[in-house]
Amino acid sequence: MNLIVAVDNKWGIGKDGGLLLSLPTDMAFFKERTMGKVVVMGRKTLESLPGGRGLPGRTNYVLTHNKNYEAECCVVVNSDEELWAELKEYDSEDIFIIGGAELYNRYYKLCDRLFVTKIDADLDADTFIRNFDRDSDFEIESESEVISENGYSFRFVTYKRKNI
Ligand SMILES: NC(=O)c1ccc[n+]([C@@H]2O[C@H](COP(=O)([O-])OP(=O)(O)OC[C@H]3O[C@@H](n4cnc5c(N)ncnc54)[C@H](OP(=O)(O)O)[C@@H]3O)[C@@H](O)[C@H]2O)c1
Numbered sequence: 001m002n003l004i005v006a007v008d009n010k011w012g013i014g015k016d017g018g019l020l021l022s023l024p025t026d027m028a029f030f031k032e033r034t035m036g037k038v039v040v041m042g043r044k045t046l047e048s049l050p051g052g053r054g055l056p057g058r059t060n061y062v063l064t065h066n067k068n069y070e071a072e073c074c075v076v077v078n079s080d081e082e083l084w085a086e087l088k089e090y091d092s093e094d095i096f097i098i099g100g101a102e103l104y105n106r107y108y109k110l111c112d113r114l115f116v117t118k119i120d121a122d123l124d125a126d127t128f129i130r131n132f133d134r135d136s137d138f139e140i141e142s143e144s145e146v147i148s149e150n151g152y153s154f155r156f157v158t159y160k161r162k163n164i
Contacts, residue, residue: 001110003097004033005129006117006154012125013101018048020123023149029156030098033115034058038095040083040107045099046071061086063103104129114138114159119152132159 006026007013014020035057043064046052054060054073062074063083069076077083087095097107108114114132132138141160146153 001092001095001097001107002033002113002115003104003108003111004030004115005099005104006119007129008119008121008123008125010122010125010128011131012123012128013099013104014048014127015123015125017044020119020125021150021152023117023119023152023154025147025149026117026154029115029117034096034098038087038090039098040087040095040103041098042100042103043069045103046074048100059090101127101129108132112161112164113141116157116159117154118157119154120146121152137162 005013006019006023008020012020034055038059038061039055040061040063043062043066046054046062049055051072053071054062056073060074061083062069062071062076063078064076065078067078075086077086097103097111108130116132138159139162141158143158144156146155
């Protein structure tokens, strides 16, 4: 299983329920990685997406405790157990955890690869994930050149679980 996220230099990922910023090259990277795959997100992340609906071209799973929740283009699941039962039918390499913090911070333990866009800025986030540079279970597998866009510098870093 994979995790895909964009972080600032404090591992911040969001503010006021939304993203910190939107970088076209990062959006394209996200789209390329996840297109045709299975994406898993929390209810708050779903509601932050355009139109509050699932992402086109992907199989979308959304987690909520609300048993009456309905979301366009999504399979709604109400617990981890229900989610794992659903995901069993897919190749784990095709599954991407796409946020938010609650899901990242819980499910990273089940992920073998983390696709992290590291933005070199302090973007005043109010929502953070674990600092994977300090997690000895992961190592950097690859790192892109620094990309500059809209006045920001960032790079794509892939972390790999050490024991795979
Ligand atoms: N930088 C990035 O790459 C990135 C990517 C995605 C999101 N984000 C940001 O992350 C922030 C949102 O993160 P968040 O942590 O606040 O929310 P979240 O993880 O998106 O959603 C949390 C919600 O998911 C549901 N949930 C979680 N675990 C569950 C379980 N085991 N069973 C049933 N339901 C479960 C609950 O919904 P109910 O309350 O309905 O029960 C919970 O309130 C936003 O600012 C967003 O923009 C950033």
